[in-house]
Amino acid sequence: MAAGRGLQPLQSRGCETEQIVYWRLLVAGMQPGWQVDAGSDRTVRLRGAWNLHALGPCSGKLAGELGELARDANLVWDLRQVDRLDDAGAVMLWRAWGRQAPARLQLRPEQQSVFGHLAAVTEPRPRTARLGALGPMIRFGRVLALSAGHVTGMLALIGQLALDLADILMHPTRIPWKEISANLYRTGAQALGITALVGFLIGVVLSYLSVKQLHMFGADVFIVNLLGIAVIRELGPVLAAILVAGRSGSAMTAQIGVMRVTQELDAMTVMGVPHGRRLILPKAIALAIAMPLLVLWTSALALVGGMVAAEFEIGLSHLYFIDSLRSAVPIANLWLGLGKGVVFGLLIALIACHFGLRIRPNTESLGQGVTASVVSAITIVIVVDALFAVMFSDVGLVE
Amino acid sequence: MNAPVASERPVVEIEHLTTRFGRQVVHRDISLEVRRDEVLALVGGSGSGKTTLLRQMLGLERPAEGRVQVFGVDLARGGKEELSAIRSRWGMLFQNGALFSALSVYDNIALPLQELRQLEPALIHDLVMLKLEMVGIEPRHANKMPSELSGGMVKRIALARAIALDPELLFLDEPTAGLDPDRSESFVHLIQALRRELRMTVVMVTHDLDTLFALADRVAVLAHAKLVAVDSLAEIIKVDDPFVCNFFCGERGRRAMLERSNTAAAVRAQVGA
Numbered sequence: 001m002a003a004g005r006g007l008q009p010l011q012s013r014g015c016e017t018e019q020i021v022y023w024r025l026l027v028a029g030m031q032p033g034w035q036v037d038a039g040s041d042r043t044v045r046l047r048g049a050w051n052l053h054a055l056g057p058c059s060g061k062l063a064g065e066l067g068e069l070a071r072d073a074n075l076v077w078d079l080r081q082v083d084r085l086d087d088a089g090a091v092m093l094w095r096a097w098g099r100q101a102p103a104r105l106q107l108r109p110e111q112q113s114v115f116g117h118l119a120a121v122t123e124p125r126p127r128t129a130r131l132g133a134l135g136p137m138i139r140f141g142r143v144l145a146l147s148a149g150h151v152t153g154m155l156a157l158i159g160q161l162a163l164d165l166a167d168i169l170m171h172p173t174r175i176p177w178k179e180i181s182a183n184l185y186r187t188g189a190q191a192l193g194i195t196a197l198v199g200f201l202i203g204v205v206l207s208y209l210s211v212k213q214l215h216m217f218g219a220d221v222f223i224v225n226l227l228g229i230a231v232i233r234e235l236g237p238v239l240a241a242i243l244v245a246g247r248s249g250s251a252m253t254a255q256i257g258v259m260r261v262t263q264e265l266d267a268m269t270v271m272g273v274p275h276g277r278r279l280i281l282p283k284a285i286a287l288a289i290a291m292p293l294l295v296l297w298t299s300a301l302a303l304v305g306g307m308v309a310a311e312f313e314i315g316l317s318h319l320y321f322i323d324s325l326r327s328a329v330p331i332a333n334l335w336l337g338l339g340k341g342v343v344f345g346l347l348i349a350l351i352a353c354h355f356g357l358r359i360r361p362n363t364e365s366l367g368q369g370v371t372a373s374v375v376s377a378i379t380i381v382i383v384v385d386a387l388f389a390v391m392f393s394d395v396g397l398v399e
Numbered sequence: 400m401n402a403p404v405a406s407e408r409p410v411v412e413i414e415h416l417t418t419r420f421g422r423q424v425v426h427r428d429i430s431l432e433v434r435r436d437e438v439l440a441l442v443g444g445s446g447s448g449k450t451t452l453l454r455q456m457l458g459l460e461r462p463a464e465g466r467v468q469v470f471g472v473d474l475a476r477g478g479k480e481e482l483s484a485i486r487s488r489w490g491m492l493f494q495n496g497a498l499f500s501a502l503s504v505y506d507n508i509a510l511p512l513q514e515l516r517q518l519e520p521a522l523i524h525d526l527v528m529l530k531l532e533m534v535g536i537e538p539r540h541a542n543k544m545p546s547e548l549s550g551g552m553v554k555r556i557a558l559a560r561a562i563a564l565d566p567e568l569l570f571l572d573e574p575t576a577g578l579d580p581d582r583s584e585s586f587v588h589l590i591q592a593l594r595r596e597l598r599m600t601v602v603m604v605t606h607d608l609d610t611l612f613a614l615a616d617r618v619a620v621l622a623h624a625k626l627v628a629v630d631s632l633a634e635i636i637k638v639d640d641p642f643v644c645n646f647f648c649g650e651r652g653r654r655a656m657l658e659r660s661n662t663a664a665a666v667r668a669q670v671g672a
Contacts, residue, residue, distance in 0.1 A: 052565050053487070056517035063522070086565035086597060087533075088518075091525045113596050114529075121528045123538040125505055261500075361546045362500030 050089030066096035179282030188290030203305025228329035236299030245377035253373035256356025291345025332396030415465035443621030490561035571603035
């Protein structure tokens with residue numbers, strides 16, 4: 001027996017608390033090590049615990065030393081005195097041996113199976129395919145195909161919605177009253193608080209800033225015209241739409257996405273319950289009803305906020321404010337605002353459902369789908385609002 | 400600092416455990432021990448709190464009263480270091496696999512190994528491929544996502560993940576539910592082989608009598624929020640309780656007991672030795 005060697009004692013490894021060292025010693029029994037007998041047959045006798053917990057902290061060092069040792073192909077390896085040999089220990093030895101069992105290996109019977117399994121692992125993990133020189137082209141093509149997919153998907157959804165609408169109008173008994181009313185409550189009634197708060201505060205801020213500017217020209221009373229047109233025609237609908245897209249749009253996408261993950265969508269298909277009529281139609285109808293009402297509510301609260309701020313700042317009487325609102329803002333603006341509300345509501349519901357149905361059954365896709373749904377809904381609402389501004393530029397504005 | 404002290408103590412000790420969800424009492428004053436190197440099966444009717452008891456042993460639920468100790472550490476009161484040390488010594492096979500759907504098969508199994516932050520990527524690679532081989536999954540499936548796999552494959556990969564750290568204590572929740580009889584039998588053989596190779600203590604919840612007879616050393620029967628009996632199979636069958644009688648003495652029970660045959664006994668003798 002020459003060249004006896006062991007590893008450094010566990011305590012000296014700096015990365016552990018004493019408590020953990022203590023239980024590791026209890027579990028491990030002994031630290032991994034070996035000794036080399038220098039007889040006619042040079043024999044490596046492994047001893048101690050060769051398991052993950054004992055090996056983990058020193059695996060790199062140990063692997064290097066084992067590799068050195070294994071260069072001598074004539075060595076006899078004796079693993080019979082090893083206290084605990086688990087898969088991690090076996091893999092480490094296997095790697096040192098160059099992925100094959102050494103010619104002379106002595107094992108206990110129960111140790112043989114793991115080396116049998118290791119010998120049976122012939123292939124490494126397959127490489128994931130990489131895009132070649134055409135990578136950017138392929139990626140661009142994928143983006144195009146994805147966009148085309150979104151457009152056709154949305155068109156199909158709108159078409160399906162129209163068909164479903166026609167269907168329930170012909171057969172009024174099929175109208176899903178319960179779903180519509182549940183969605184109305186969730187997207188409309190429960191959104192009253194947040195839209196009121198945001199609307200009121202925006203009204204206050206807008207009025208406060210504008211009144212200061214108008215005061216310089218002695219045009220204080222025109223605050224009514226400014227606020228009235230801006231809030232009723234533009235800010236009310238857009239504010240309400242952004243809040244609803246963030247609140248209800250995300251919830252709708254997540255709901256449909258989770259139904260995909262839990263196979264509820266498949267269950268509905270199997271039962272012959274069409275997704276369009278049961279899931280999408282009630283949401284679209286509910287939001288188309290709730291949105292104009294929320295627009296009205298948000299606009300009203302924003303005007304109240306503006307009125308309060310104007311009275312505080314320049315002492316403009318609230319009675320005068322209300323009275324002159326009628327003449328300052330043509331009623332067409334209100335209809336335009338409410339009309340926008342209906343369109344925005346439909347758009348948000350359709351976009352939410354579109355992204356919800358595209359979610360694949362995994363958690364990552366769920367998160368991406370909800371994000372994409374909210375971002376797209378807000379963007380499209382603002383784009384459509386700009387279209388409205390161009391289309392109706394000569395409606396409801398006094399020259 | 401001698402190893403026998405650790406091995407004499409039961410791996411899991413449950414003392415006077417009461418579990419409540421709101422006003423519903425799931426367990427009332429349950430005491431149970433899991434001994435080292437045994438396979439303990441939890442059986443009971445639907446809703447009798449088997450899976451909840453398993454969750455208590457994993458620290459996923461908190462006891463309303465009593466305590467649960469694993470490897471001598473109280474799960475509700477243990478320090479962060481102690482608990483994280485325990486968590487690298489046990490493995491759990493969830494009923495539906497609970498594979499991370501955003502990660503590939505390979506990454507699912509590699510995750511617990513990477514989280515140790517002690518092993519090189521090349522060693523982790525070989526370990527993952529070894530675990531896949533042990534559960535009979537070909538290397539070409541390594542880059543697939545869980546949603547592309549069949550139910551049986553998900554189960555085997557989840558088992559590979561559960562044994563990734565070569566745990567001393569393995570929890571199995573309905574290991575053979577949802578597998579066809581052939582797959583179910585090979586799954587049982589797989590667990591038997593793993594037990595022989597890895598010296599594991601196993602706690603499992605199962606409804607399947609074949610699995611029970613093939614694997615269990617002792618059986619704990621839960622009914623009406625109580626532990627009706629804990630004993631070896633031979634003794635359990637003699638217990639005079641309506642549930643036990645229904646469960647074991649029906650037609651299925653008798654058939655499974657006949658099939659138990661010499662092989663299972665031989666395996667257990669081998670493990671015991």
